[in-house]
Amino acid sequence: MVREAWGDEGRGDPFDDALALANNVRGAAAADAPATRGGDSNPPTAGARTPASGDPTDPADSTTPEGHPTRSTPTARNPHPTPSTLPWHTARDIAERAVPGPPPPETSTLGEALGRTLAAPLTALTDLPSFDTSAMDGWAVSGPGPWRIDHPAGEAGAGPRPGILAGHAPTEALPDGHAIPIATGARIPSGATAVLRSEHGEVHELSDGGARLYAPRPAPPGQDIRPRGQECRRGDQLLPAGALVTPAVLGLAAAAGYDELTAYPRPRAEILVLGDELLQHGLPQEGRIRDALGPMLSPWLHALGVEAAAPRHLADDADTLYAALAESTADVVITTGGTASGPVDHVHPTLRRLGAEVLVDGVAVRPGHPMLLARLAPRRHLVGLPGNPLAAVSGLCTLAEPLLRTLAARPPVAPYRMPLAAPVHGHPQDTRLVPVAYRDDERYGLMAAPLHFHGPAMLRGIATADALAVVPPGGAERGAELELLELPWSAGWSAGWTPGSSTGWTAPGAPYAPTGGSA
Numbered sequence: 001m002v003r004e005a006w007g008d009e010g011r012g013d014p015f016d017d018a019l020a021l022a023n024n025v026r027g028a029a030a031a032d033a034p035a036t037r038g039g040d041s042n043p044p045t046a047g048a049r050t051p052a053s054g055d056p057t058d059p060a061d062s063t064t065p066e067g068h069p070t071r072s073t074p075t076a077r078n079p080h081p082t083p084s085t086l087p088w089h090t091a092r093d094i095a096e097r098a099v100p101g102p103p104p105p106e107t108s109t110l111g112e113a114l115g116r117t118l119a120a121p122l123t124a125l126t127d128l129p130s131f132d133t134s135a136m137d138g139w140a141v142s143g144p145g146p147w148r149i150d151h152p153a154g155e156a157g158a159g160p161r162p163g164i165l166a167g168h169a170p171t172e173a174l175p176d177g178h179a180i181p182i183a184t185g186a187r188i189p190s191g192a193t194a195v196l197r198s199e200h201g202e203v204h205e206l207s208d209g210g211a212r213l214y215a216p217r218p219a220p221p222g223q224d225i226r227p228r229g230q231e232c233r234r235g236d237q238l239l240p241a242g243a244l245v246t247p248a249v250l251g252l253a254a255a256a257g258y259d260e261l262t263a264y265p266r267p268r269a270e271i272l273v274l275g276d277e278l279l280q281h282g283l284p285q286e287g288r289i290r291d292a293l294g295p296m297l298s299p300w301l302h303a304l305g306v307e308a309a310a311p312r313h314l315a316d317d318a319d320t321l322y323a324a325l326a327e328s329t330a331d332v333v334i335t336t337g338g339t340a341s342g343p344v345d346h347v348h349p350t351l352r353r354l355g356a357e358v359l360v361d362g363v364a365v366r367p368g369h370p371m372l373l374a375r376l377a378p379r380r381h382l383v384g385l386p387g388n389p390l391a392a393v394s395g396l397c398t399l400a401e402p403l404l405r406t407l408a409a410r411p412p413v414a415p416y417r418m419p420l421a422a423p424v425h426g427h428p429q430d431t432r433l434v435p436v437a438y439r440d441d442e443r444y445g446l447m448a449a450p451l452h453f454h455g456p457a458m459l460r461g462i463a464t465a466d467a468l469a470v471v472p473p474g475g476a477e478r479g480a481e482l483e484l485l486e487l488p489w490s491a492g493w494s495a496g497w498t499p500g501s502s503t504g505w506t507a508p509g510a511p512y513a514p515t516g517g518s519a
């Protein structure tokens with residue numbers, strides 16, 4: 001979705017215009033004369049400061065050291081300006097359209113198709129139910145009562161008389177005035193007109209050894225019979241192409257006769273965690289901190305329908321990063337950290353060394369503005385997430401999610417809006433992504449309550465959030481209807497399950513592998 005107008009730049013395709021801007025092909029004109037942002041009444045101002053509100057966790061309030069200029073121009077102090085950042089919606093649009101579509105579909109077992117997108121409509125291979133079925137335990141009866149109780153052929157004699165069980169195929173027709181015991185799910189014998197529930201019938205033993213069945217109420221024709229084809233006829237379309245294969249879809253497909261499904265493959269992602277300061281175990285110590293992104297990104301990507309290998313931790317070394325990117329065969333490489341211009345921030349120089357095409361280099365969003373997207377090869381991309389953990393989440397939702405959605409052929413999530421339960425400060429030029437939790441308000445119904453602890457380095461807010469609210473430049477008042485990016489867990493994890501974890505149970509001794517296969 002492109003909602004921004006690109007002013008004088010915007011005469012062509014907005015995607016091409018945005019790409020050209022990101023790659024700075026229009027030179028100084030693109031970098032120096034920032035495009036007009038539709039719906040943004042404040043013209044972008046390099047170095048603009050955010051008014052303080054007193055909330056120490058509010059990045060909109062912290063003008064230094066994190067209130068960086070949105071667009072930089074060459075100055076004596078900053079001789080290497082970054083290309084102009086892109087409006088948030090434009091960046092998402094570029095990411096969504098960076099690939100033309102998913103790779104060709106594959107046929108797999110039902111279990112392996114979980115979380116994928118159907119490449120063809122799901123068409124019923126059989127009527128459902130495939131035969132007239134008893135909906136209750138009781139008796140199949142023919143005509144009005146009372147009825148003489150029969151037993152299936154071969155059941156005569158002593159002992160319990162179960163009648164027709166589920167899975168059996170009755171061969172004999174039921175004559176008028178007769179009844180036969182039947183179980184829920186069993187096939188109705190020909191000649192039967194209704195099913196009488198066991199609790200509604202009274203059996204009277206007869207002197208000849210037989211039995212008669214009485215019902216206090218009549219059993220109208222069709223009572224408690226599920227007729228063949230009630231749910232669908234063979235050839236009916238049950239689901240369109242493009243439907244997400246959820247656990248319920250697997251159940252439906254199996255019921256309708258499928259052993260295999262044709263769906264788009266899961267995109268394969270590789271996660272490279274950069275930063276010599278990161279520990280993988282224990283307490284932070286001596287200036288080193290725990291890696292918060294490795295444990296978070298694999299399952300998050302998994303919930304987006306992606307096959308993510310276990311994260312690799314790379315030393316802060318340009319050659320190591322170069323080798324990892326050059327060798328990777330993943331559809332999408334996700335790096336964390338190293339996007340800025342510090343002494344060990346190697347992502348930009350390595351992309352240049354690889355000759356990668358940078359599609360997005362900075363986004364007008366807080367947190368996370370140094371995020372980037374690059375094309376390593378025609379169908380291989382890199383998403384560079386900033387190292388600050390909430391900034392990384394912002395990059396994941398802004399650039400990785402739309403790109404992976406296109407690769408997985410998942411349908412876009414319908415725009416979702418909710419009124420804010422409290423006002424939120426805005427950045428003067430940039431969009432803010434703010435963690436919110438759903439609250440049921442007595443008067444206004446469901447509202448999005450902004451959460452504290454939403455600083456770029458904090459995960460405490462997002463850990464209790466249901467969604468990220470998209471706060472436009474300038475902020476939003478209580479009651480304003482804001483676009484929400486729902487987090488995977490508030491929509492349920494089901495679509496992200498793979499066969500390995502779909503049972504939620506791991507055999508004793510088997511390693512738990514929540515990310516599924518390898519990339």
Ligand SMILES: Nc1nc2c(c(=O)[nH]1)N[C@H]1C(S)=C(S)[C@@H](COP(=O)(O)OP(=O)(O)OC[C@H]3O[C@@H](n4cnc5c(N)ncnc54)[C@H](O)[C@@H]3O)O[C@H]1N2
Pocket residue numbers: 066068273274275277278289290291292293294336337338339340341342345368369370385386387388389391456
């Ligand atoms: N001169 C400038 N400096 C910075 C700018 C800027 O525009 N000009 N942007 C700042 C912003 S905003 C962010 S966000 C960060 C992005 O930095 P990098 O992507 O290069 O990330 P690092 O420097 O490697 O790390 C930043 C921060 O995050 C911590 N980190 C990194 N990885 C992890 C992880 N896996 N788990 C937990 N924490 C992590 C790292 O220790 C740093 O504290 O740059 C600013 N600087």
Ligand code: MOO
Pocket residue numbers: 066365366367368369370386388390391456457
């Ligand atoms: O501090 Mo930075 O905006 O990405 O989180």
